[in-house]
Amino acid sequence: MAGLELLSDQGYRVDGRRAGELRKIQARMGVFAQADGSAYIEQGNTKALAVVYGPHEIRGSRARALPDRALVNCQYSSATFSTGERKRRPHGDRKSCEMGLQLRQTFEAAILTQLHPRSQIDIYVQVLQADGGTYAACVNAATLAVLDAGIPMRDFVCACSAGFVDSTALADLSHVEEAAGGPQLALALLPASGQIALLEMDARLHEDHLEQVLEAAAQAARDVHTLLDHVVRQHVCEASVLLGD
Amino acid sequence: MKETPLSNCERRFLLRAIEEKKRLDGRQTYDYRNIKISFGTDYGCCIVELGKTRVLGQVSCELVSPKLNRATEGILFFNLELSQMAAPAFEPGRQSDLLVKLNRLLERCLRNSKCIDTESLCVVAGEKVWQIRVDLHLLNHDGNIIDAASIAAIVALCHFRRPDVSVQGDEVTLYTPEERDPVPLSIHHMPICVSFAFFQQGTYLLVDPNEREERVMDGLLVIAMNKHREICTIQSSGGIMLLKDQVLRCSKIAGVKVLEITELIQKALENDQKVRKEGGKFGFAESIASQRITAFKMEKAPIDTSDVEEKAEEIIAEAEPPSEVVSNPVLWTPGTAQIGEGIENSWGDLEDSEKEEEDEDGTDEAIILDSLKMDTGVEVSNIGSQGLSRAQVLTGTQAVRPYAPIVLSDSEEEEMIILEPDKNPKKIRTQTISAKQEKAPSKKPVKKRKKKRAAN
Numbered sequence: 001m002a003g004l005e006l007l008s009d010q011g012y013r014v015d016g017r018r019a020g021e022l023r024k025i026q027a028r029m030g031v032f033a034q035a036d037g038s039a040y041i042e043q044g045n046t047k048a049l050a051v052v053y054g055p056h057e058i059r060g061s062r063a064r065a066l067p068d069r070a071l072v073n074c075q076y077s078s079a080t081f082s083t084g085e086r087k088r089r090p091h092g093d094r095k096s097c098e099m100g101l102q103l104r105q106t107f108e109a110a111i112l113t114q115l116h117p118r119s120q121i122d123i124y125v126q127v128l129q130a131d132g133g134t135y136a137a138c139v140n141a142a143t144l145a146v147l148d149a150g151i152p153m154r155d156f157v158c159a160c161s162a163g164f165v166d167s168t169a170l171a172d173l174s175h176v177e178e179a180a181g182g183p184q185l186a187l188a189l190l191p192a193s194g195q196i197a198l199l200e201m202d203a204r205l206h207e208d209h210l211e212q213v214l215e216a217a218a219q220a221a222r223d224v225h226t227l228l229d230h231v232v233r234q235h236v237c238e239a240s241v242l243l244g245d
Numbered sequence: 246m247k248e249t250p251l252s253n254c255e256r257r258f259l260l261r262a263i264e265e266k267k268r269l270d271g272r273q274t275y276d277y278r279n280i281k282i283s284f285g286t287d288y289g290c291c292i293v294e295l296g297k298t299r300v301l302g303q304v305s306c307e308l309v310s311p312k313l314n315r316a317t318e319g320i321l322f323f324n325l326e327l328s329q330m331a332a333p334a335f336e337p338g339r340q341s342d343l344l345v346k347l348n349r350l351l352e353r354c355l356r357n358s359k360c361i362d363t364e365s366l367c368v369v370a371g372e373k374v375w376q377i378r379v380d381l382h383l384l385n386h387d388g389n390i391i392d393a394a395s396i397a398a399i400v401a402l403c404h405f406r407r408p409d410v411s412v413q414g415d416e417v418t419l420y421t422p423e424e425r426d427p428v429p430l431s432i433h434h435m436p437i438c439v440s441f442a443f444f445q446q447g448t449y450l451l452v453d454p455n456e457r458e459e460r461v462m463d464g465l466l467v468i469a470m471n472k473h474r475e476i477c478t479i480q481s482s483g484g485i486m487l488l489k490d491q492v493l494r495c496s497k498i499a500g501v502k503v504l505e506i507t508e509l510i511q512k513a514l515e516n517d518q519k520v521r522k523e524g525g526k527f528g529f530a531e532s533i534a535s536q537r538i539t540a541f542k543m544e545k546a547p548i549d550t551s552d553v554e555e556k557a558e559e560i561i562a563e564a565e566p567p568s569e570v571v572s573n574p575v576l577w578t579p580g581t582a583q584i585g586e587g588i589e590n591s592w593g594d595l596e597d598s599e600k601e602e603e604d605e606d607g608t609d610e611a612i613i614l615d616s617l618k619m620d621t622g623v624e625v626s627n628i629g630s631q632g633l634s635r636a637q638v639l640t641g642t643q644a645v646r647p648y649a650p651i652v653l654s655d656s657e658e659e660e661m662i663i664l665e666p667d668k669n670p671k672k673i674r675t676q677t678i679s680a681k682q683e684k685a686p687s688k689k690p691v692k693k694r695k696k697k698r699a700a701n
Contacts, residue, residue, distance in 0.1 A: 085314070098349040101342060102482075109484040181359075185479075195486035199466075201479035202357045204434075207496050210476060214489050 006165045006177055014176050015044075022160070022172045022220055023133075025227050027140070029148040029235045037149025041141040044174060045131035050141035052149040054121035069113035071120045074103040076138060078127040099135065106139060106159075106188045106197045112152045121151060132175040133161045135186045135200070140224060147232055157197055158224040159188040162217035164209055169216035187217040191225040194218070248334035251460050259461045263449050269457060270296075275498055277453045280506065282400055282513040286528035288427060289405030293397040296455060297387035302397035303380050304405040308419070311367070311374040319366020320376040323351050325383070325394050332386040332456075347391055350480055351381075354395055354436050354469040358477035361402065362431040368410055368417060375407060377430070388455035391467055395438040400510055403432055404517070436477035437506050438469040439499040443485045450491075452498065466492070468499040472507040 007013055017023070023044030032038040037052035058065045065071065076099035080087045089096075107123060123145065125138040139159035146153060162185045163170045163177055170177065178184055183205035188198040205213065259269070266274060278296030285291065289304035311318065325348050327335045355361075366375040379401060381394050406427030409420045442454035442462040451458060454465075464483025470476050476496060481487055520527045574582040 094345055094349055094352075097341070097345040101346060105482055105484050109486060183476075190486070193486075195488060196481065196492070197484075197486060199479055199481040199487060199492060201476065202353050204358050204471075204475040204477055207470070207474045207476055207500055210496055211489075211493055214492065218489065 006180055006182070007168060007170070011168075013170065015174060017172075019168045020171050020216060020219065022223055023174070025140075025224065027144055027228065027231045029144050029231065030239075035145075035149075037145045037147070037151070039141050039144030039148055041137055041144065043133055043137045043140070043172070045129055046133055046137045047128040048134070048137040048141040049126045049128060050138065050145035051124045051126075052122065052142070052145040052151065053124075054149065055116040055119040055151065056122075058118065058120045065118045065120075068117050070111070070116040070118075072104050072108045072111060072113065072123065073120055074100045074107065074123045074125070074142075076100045076103060076125050076127075078130060078134070082127050082130040099138070102135065102198055102200070103138060103142060106157055107142065107146070109197045110143075110153050110155065110157045110190060111146065112154060115152060121146075130175070132173045132178045133186075136160050136172070136188075136224075139188050139198075140228060144228060144231065148235075155190040155192045156225050156228055157188055158191055158221040158228060159186065159198075160217055160220035160224055161186045162213050162220060164205055164213050167209075169209075169213045171216050171220035183213070185213050185217050187214070187221055189218055189221040189225075191222050246333045246336070248332075251457075255457075256461050259457055260444060263444050263451065263458075268451065270455065272453075274450070275452045275502075277502060277506070278455070280396065280509055282396075282510065283529065284404060284513075284517045284527065289401050290529075291397060291400045291404055292384075292529070293393050293400060295389060295393040295396070295453070297385055298389060298393045299384040300390070300393040300397040301382045301384055302394075302401035304401045305378050305380070306405075306407045307376045307378070308368065308373050308410075309376045310372060316371040317367050317374075318363040319374045321356050321361060321363065322376065322378045323348065323355060323381070323398065324379070325351055325381040325390075327383045327386075327390075330385070331383045335386070346482065347394065350391055350438070350467060350478065351394060351398060353480075354438055354478045355379075355398060355402075358434075358436050358469070358471075360399070360432055360434055360436055360471075360477075362433060365431045369412060373417060377402075377405075377407075386456060388457070388459045389440050389453050391438050392440050392453065395436070395469065396506065396510065399432075399435045399437065400513070402430060403435070403510070403514055405430055434471040434473060434475070435507055435510065436469045436471050437503045438467050438478070439502050441466040441468070441495050441498075443483075443487075447485055447487060447491065450495070452502065466495055468496055470496070470499050470503045472504055474500050 005014075007019065011018055013019070015023075023046075025041065025043050027039060027041040029039045030037075031040045031049070032051060035051045035053055038050065040049050041047070055070050058071060076096050078087065078096065103123065103125065107121075111121065113121075123142050125142055127134050127138065136159040139157055143153075143157045147156075160171060161173045161178075163173045164183045165177075165180075173184060181203060183201065183203040185201045185205075186198070187196060187200075189196055262269065268274075270278070272278070279294075281294040283292050283294075287303075290302070292299060292301050309320065312320065325344070327340050327344060327347075329335050329337070361377070366377065368374060379398050381397055381401075383390055383394070406422075406429050408422065409425040409428050411418050411420070440453060442451045442458055443449070443464050443466065444451070444462055446463060451462075454462060459465075462483070464481065464485030466485075466487065467478070467480045467482070468476060469478040479492070479496075517527060574584045576582045
């Protein structure tokens with residue numbers, strides 16, 4: 001869309017946010033009774049659902065069992081109605097496979113897999129509405145779902161996307177900002193130690209600006225962590241009230 | 246075939262070497278392997294060799310109708326295939342994870358960074374555009390596929406010429422190469438991927454890992470940059486935890502490497518251009534004669550051996566004598582040797598009365614090897630044909646006789662240094678030597694008989 005100003009002179013973005021502001025995040029844990037853990041997150045208009053089964057016995061070939069750790073299996077699927085144009089293949093295409101691999105990589109690093117050898121943890125993520133930052137929303141939803149399932153993790157895994165326009169780093173890109181074609185960075189962070197579990201960047205960004213964008217994404221991920229932490233605590237409070245403690 | 250697993254000692258060896266900043270092929274931490282680029286006869290065909298990793302790239306084009314939402318842009322299609330000849334582990338059904346990862350990385354590196362001007366590929370808006378297809382085949386896998394593939398892709402794209410086309414009103418005329426010279430693609434910049442391998446939870450880092458190093462690495466960070474120091478893609482994979490300053494440092498290193506590689510590519514393209522213009526021979530067929538593509542040549546590394554003798558003497562003089570435990574092979578008969586002690590041989594029936602002897606025999610084997618620690622001041626005596634005789638042996642200093650196999654043989658003709666177990670091995674750990682010995686390997690009954698005879 002030519003002529004669309006991603007960052008106005010007063011510093012406002014297309015949807016009225018400031019450069020470092022996140023979209024409104026609402027999340028709920030324990031949305032499905034059947035699964036071991038589940039969570040639903042809305043980041044602005046991006047809606048993602050995550051479901052965790054495990055740890056359980058390895059399905060399929062026993063040969064894949066790892067003798068000292070659990071196997072983490074992730075599947076990403078985006079609904080056909082999630083984007084503006086109807087998608088023909090919800091899963092099985094290369095992008096979904098890649099997302100699944102990236103999610104697996106992120107969670108293998110964060111989950112304490114040594115505690116459950118020879119077993120399997122399944123994480124299924126479904127995107128219901130994609131309005132930018134789908135990877136980040138998936139990771140945040142999956143973190144909540146893994147916590148809901150009670151699987152021990154090193155730390156929260158919080159993710160956020162970041163971009164760069166007019167020498168300013170933008171945090172939490174929406175679809176409009178992503179489609180404009182500027183550089184986009186997706187970062188998954190373990191907030192306490194500041195370690196990066198996954199880093200992915202597209203489109204051209206000059207090396208000198210890399211630090212700025214990384215810092216913006218890291219700060220945004222830490223803000224997400226505060227919110228998710230609040231969600232988890234609230235959920236635990238509710239659950240304990242229901243249990244009558 | 247499933248990939249053969251890496252043995253633990255090899256893994257430990259590689260990791261230890263990396264900790265000491267040494268690589269198997271002698272490179273430094275930030276060194277790339279030799280890159281060789283050669284072109285085929287057609288425009289758009291090239292082979293890139295990164296060390297022993299070989300990738301073949303071919304670009305082709307076709308006039309098609311454009312995508313509905315991008316009516317004025319051409320279509321770029323990338324495809325990397327891991328050929329079964331590249332590694333025994335690559336089989337048609339098995340490669341999906343690696344394949345998806347590499348393909349997506351290539352796509353993002355080349356397509357999202359807009360290195361090619363897709364609008365210039367448009368012929369008639371909404372009706373006819375060029376579809377450029379880049380096919381990459383991995384011919385040999387020796388690590389770092391992504392770097393080689395990205396170089397091959399960009400070189401092939403730079404080398405490619407598409408047929409010239411002209412539009413007059415509604416008519417589109419496609420000229421053959423004979424009518425009009427083919428036209429190169431308009432390429433804005435050349436993104437090159439640089440891979441960093443991390444070891445020991447991110448403590449050590451190597452550029453351009455080869456296949457062995459890839460097997461023991463914790464994770465990989467790929468940074469694609471062009472020579473203007475613009476980062477086109479970053480991708481971390483493999484479950485390593487990175488820190489921000491590590492990423493920044495890697496991007497600086499990548500900048501330097503990409504400059505060097507881009508220069509090499511430009512030179513290769515210019516050379517090929519020159520050869521074609523001058524009417525010289527070009528193409529892969531030419532390389533057969535000069536053995537460039539079709540042979541695996543091990544390059545000779547120049548080593549300075551001028552002062553090797555002095556250095557060696559110094560080292561030997563300063564070194565302490567080697568430790569005492571040495572396992573020399575004990576040659577029982579020609580063709581049967583024994584190294585080490587092993588556990589007690591439990592063949593043959595054991596009755597209680599003979600168990601003691603059995604035990605003694607067991608320790609004989611140990612003593613034979615202890616005897617190797619003797620010094621050369623050992624007396625040897627000749628033996629008559631039958632029967633046993635022994636010579637006392639001085640147990641002197643514990644200097645080692647290095648690596649002379651002790652030959653034990655039944656032959657009665659030869660005169661040789663043979664060891665024989667002591668009569669009462671439990672009391673004194675001295676060794677006996679007989680010039681000849683009737684000892685047969687682990688023939689327990691024979692041993693027992695001898696013992697009885699000796700006792701008698």
